[in-house]
Amino acid sequence: MPVGTRGAVRLFPYDLVAEIGFEIVLANTYHMMLRPGASIVDALGGLHSFTGWDGAILTDSGGFQVLSLGASFDEDGVSFRSVYDGAKLRLTPEDAVEVQELLGSDIAMVLDVCTMLPADRGELKRNLDLTLAWAKRSKAKKKRSDQSLFGIVQGGTDAELRKRSLEETCELSFDGYAIGGLAVGEERSLTLDTVASCTEILPKETPRYLMGVGDPYSVVHAIELGVDMFDCVAPSRIARHGVAWTSVGKVAVKQARYIQSSEPLDPSCLCETCKRYPLALLNHLYKVDVETLGVLLTRHNLTFMQTLIATCRSSIRVGTLSEVKGFVETYYS
Ligand SMILES: [Zn+2]
Numbered sequence: 001m002p003v004g005t006r007g008a009v010r011l012f013p014y015d016l017v018a019e020i021g022f023e024i025v026l027a028n029t030y031h032m033m034l035r036p037g038a039s040i041v042d043a044l045g046g047l048h049s050f051t052g053w054d055g056a057i058l059t060d061s062g063g064f065q066v067l068s069l070g071a072s073f074d075e076d077g078v079s080f081r082s083v084y085d086g087a088k089l090r091l092t093p094e095d096a097v098e099v100q101e102l103l104g105s106d107i108a109m110v111l112d113v114c115t116m117l118p119a120d121r122g123e124l125k126r127n128l129d130l131t132l133a134w135a136k137r138s139k140a141k142k143k144r145s146d147q148s149l150f151g152i153v154q155g156g157t158d159a160e161l162r163k164r165s166l167e168e169t170c171e172l173s174f175d176g177y178a179i180g181g182l183a184v185g186e187e188r189s190l191t192l193d194t195v196a197s198c199t200e201i202l203p204k205e206t207p208r209y210l211m212g213v214g215d216p217y218s219v220v221h222a223i224e225l226g227v228d229m230f231d232c233v234a235p236s237r238i239a240r241h242g243v244a245w246t247s248v249g250k251v252a253v254k255q256a257r258y259i260q261s262s263e264p265l266d267p268s269c270l271c272e273t274c275k276r277y278p279l280a281l282l283n284h285l286y287k288v289d290v291e292t293l294g295v296l297l298t299r300h301n302l303t304f305m306q307t308l309i310a311t312c313r314s315s316i317r318v319g320t321l322s323e324v325k326g327f328v329e330t331y332y333s
Contacts, residue, residue, distance in 0.1 A: 001026040001231040002302055006035070007051045010236050011149045011291065012298045014053040019300070020271075021306050026231045028063035029100055029109075034082050035088075038102035046104025058231070059105035061096045061152075063112045063182075064212070073113055074128065093134035097141040097149070105147065109178060110138040117185040124156045128165050135172055148175035150209060153198055156181055157190045171261040176207035179227070183213045188332070192221050193314040198228035213243060214244055216308055217331035220324050223312050235305055239297035242286045245304045249330040253293070258283040269305035 002009050002017055005028045009017055016026065025045055032038065044050045047057050047269035063078070071080035077092035091099075093111040100108035111134050113127040131154045133161070155161035160242050169177065179198045182191045195210060201252050207228045214232015222230070235245070244251045246266035254267070261279035271295040273282075286295035310329070315321045 001229065003028075003231055003233040004051065004053070005233070006031045006181065007047070008046070010210075010240065012236060012302070015220065016299065017053075017302065018055060020302050022108075022302070024058060024229075025053055026060065027051070027103070027105065028065060029103065030062035031060045031097065032059070032103055033062065033099045034084055038099045039044040042102040042316075046102075046105065047224050056107070057105040058107040058209075059100045059103055059109065060211075061100070061109040061111040062091060062113050063096070063244040066091065067114050073127075073134075075130065078111070078113075085259075089158070092140040093137040095260065097138050101142075101144045101147060107148045107150060107176065108142075109150050110152055110174075112154060112180055112280075114154065115156055115183045117156055117181075119156060121158060121161070124154075124158055124161055125294060128154045128161055130188070132165065132168050135169055135174075141319065150174055150176040150178050151206075152178045152211070153202075153281045154181045154182040157186050157194050159197055159213050161198055162194060163201070166198060170201070170203060176204070176209060176210040176229075177202050178211050180211045182210070183218075188218065188260045190219065192225065195222050195227060196225045202226075210215055214305075215331055216305070216328040219305075219308065220312060220328045222320075223309075223316075224321055224325065232305075235301035236298045241291065242282075242293060242295050242297065244300050245331070247304075247327070248301075253279060253285070253297070254286045265297075265300055266304070267298060269303060271300050271305070273297065273300040273303075282315075288325070 001024050002022055003026045041047055041050050062213050066078055066080040071081055077090055079090050082089055096111035112131040116126045127166045135151050151169040153165045155165040155171050182194060209229035210222050210227045214230045214234055219230055242253045244265055247268040258279040263279050264274040265279055266274050311324055315324050
């Protein structure tokens with residue numbers, strides 16, 4: 001899922017996202033509820049007509065955003081300040097469901113309490129218990145029958161806590177399950193070990209979504225472990241800094257060796273950026289027009305991810321996924 005934080009992918013219109021072949025995007029509840037506001041989006045017919053995206057939309061619950069903005073959690077909900085005007089705001093699990101129903105996404109997420117790592121076990125346990133209690137309240141609040149609701153598994157990298165979170169979240173029977181609380185400060189090998197322990201237990205017939213992890217290495221490895229869905233803001237974020245993911249590794253177009261290069265950014269890519277423009281032009285734009293460069297590299301990076309995922313799908317069918325793992329080895333960092 002490309003991330004359209006405020007209702008659009010930065011620098012890149014949804015008609016072009018659709019052209020690349022994506023079928024689902026993510027929108028951030030936190031931002032949409034503050035600007036323009038959930039009732040305004042609702043009055044305009046929901047996120048689909050408001051944003052012009054015809055495909056599916058998943059909204060996060062807003063929990064992760066408020067956490068990264070220094071929110072304070074209590075038993076009933078979370079208090080935080082608006083990034084826009086500093087206003088004091090409050091979100092309960094029930095509010096998060098209500099807001100997402102107004103936004104009209106296809107998949108809503110329960111409000112959870114993520115723990116930044118490393119954390120002590122007491123904190124992990126407290127946040128996990130709160131997440132479980134809130135998951136029950138979210139399910140009870142859900143009204144829309146045309147919107148799926150996903151539960152979120154927490155517990156850090158603590159095997160015992162993860163297992164409890166998994167079992168008790170699955171008991172509540174959600175439409176899909178997200179593995180949350182990873183890629184928040186732990187070693188990558190620990191991230192993947194924890195993913196493995198989750199996918200062993202999660203039901204096979206419902207989607208499994210690994211939240212906030214989207215680099216090529218982790219995506220391919222997590223797919224092998226049985227994950228179905230990913231979101232990541234990186235393809236467009238790194239593009240705005242002149243960086244591309246390519247079939248031969250990461251490329252920073254500002255490097256002096258590209259000043260006179262007539263080569264494409266990625267010779268094995270079929271996107272218009274790679275078909276039309278030499279590296280020399282991209283290098284030049286880095287110095288004189290970084291916004292246009294951002295558009296060109298976002299198109300390439302999203303195409304790269306879409307192609308990588310398509311390759312994973314076809315290699316699963318013929319049993320050659322391990323070859324794709326070799327291909328993304330260069331992205332281990
Ligand atoms: Zn390309």
